[in-house]
Amino acid sequence: MTDVNAFDTGALRLFDEVARSGSFTAAAELLGYTQSAVSRRVAALERAAGGPLFERLARGVRLTPAGAALHRHAVTVLDRLDRAGEELAAIHGGSGGTLRVGAFATANVDLVPATLKAFAHRRPRVELRLVEGLTPRLMERLRAGRLDVAVISDYPAGLPAEDGQVLPLREDRLLVALPRAHRLAGADSVDLRDLREETWIEAAPRGRPTLLVTACAAAGFTPRSGLRVAEWSGKFGFVAAGLGVTLVPELAARAVPPDLVLRPLRGLAPARKVYAALPETPLPAALEFVRLLGEWQTCTTVSPT
Structure with missing residues (x-):
């Protein structure tokens, strides 16, 4: 059964960065993680997703069909969360809402x-x-x-x-x-x-x-x-x-x-x-x-x- 807790915001942001950069190493540098930490986190996501999300290539990685499907949802979720954060900041700052x-x-x-x-x-x-x-x-x-x-x-x-x-x-x-x-x-x-x-x-x-x-x-x-x-x-x-x-x-x-x-x-x-x-x-x-x-x-x- 899918572990929905594995799809937390941090995991989705890491997944998005790996998908965009096509590299565990590049994502690790951008997010301030070690490459091994990124690999472990992606492996946990893949277990929760029930199968591989990336193809491991000689140079970097690319999304599998399942990974591409998850990435579409992750982008939507992260975008909504970013917009929510902006809206809340505007309300608390008196410039929106x-x-x-x-x-x-x-x-x-x-x-x-x-x-x-x-x-x-x-x-x-x-x-x-x-x-x-x-x-x-x-x-x-x-x-x-x-x-x-x-x-x-x-x-x-x-x-x-x-x-x-x-x-x-x-x-x-x-x-x-x-x-x-x-x-x-x-x-x-x-x-x-x-x-x-x-x-x-x-x-x-x-x-x-x-x-x-x-x-x-x-x-x-x-x-x-x-x-x-x-x-x-x-x-x-x-x-x-x-x-x-x-x-x-x-x-x-x-x-x-x-x-x-x-x-x-x-x-x-x-x-x-x-x-x-x-x-x-x-x-x-x-x-x-x-x-x-x-x-x-x-x-x-x-x-x-």
Whole structure:
């Protein structure tokens, strides 16, 4: 019966060198063995293979038909192992493999795309995959090993229980979106108390605490709830129609259409915090991505009047 243990990587490399050079002596010199050690190793391979692999000639050796068959397989195996070694080195060096990124929706307006563009320029051989979702779901995927890095926020329910590393990135101010004909559209900033009579277009179900409700309570009033619209494009349409106002994260400011204006809020302005989450042992590529996230500075400014 064939001894599969005889076909280890070292034996296959020695066999390949003998086959390529046609000489036990040349292979021994190349690999740093003695000629007798090469002869013994080849003899062990031949016993495991059930017959001769080389014809012994007056000068050197040549493959038998069985040796040629084994050599084809050996070349394939050694090539795959070499490629595996290169791929592992690239992953551990941060220059190859796959980076799986998760992010919440508004981070995908500007922050994540700009960072991925910079990352792809610096690490062109790393394959990028993106998953969008809410923070709790992204953290579940990270804990399950299905993400390598996640961009998360503490809104609306705070951060989930921490596993791995959670690194602060920035504070994301919430701006107020107004129709251009609004009485406060020309102001440099807006006091939240000046919006106490406004109708607010929101997405959160009734009864859930939000940054808006908390900020308005601190300003001494309860915001008037209006139509509840989940998608940002829908919110913008209702605001443009004059049916209310809404809050927009600064991260999403680029997505605001030109028929609206964004204004910062004075005083107790609502804000959320944005973080990068990593597993306990992050990939070098994930660390590079987080470093680039930290370098990102929004070039979006509040819309002019």
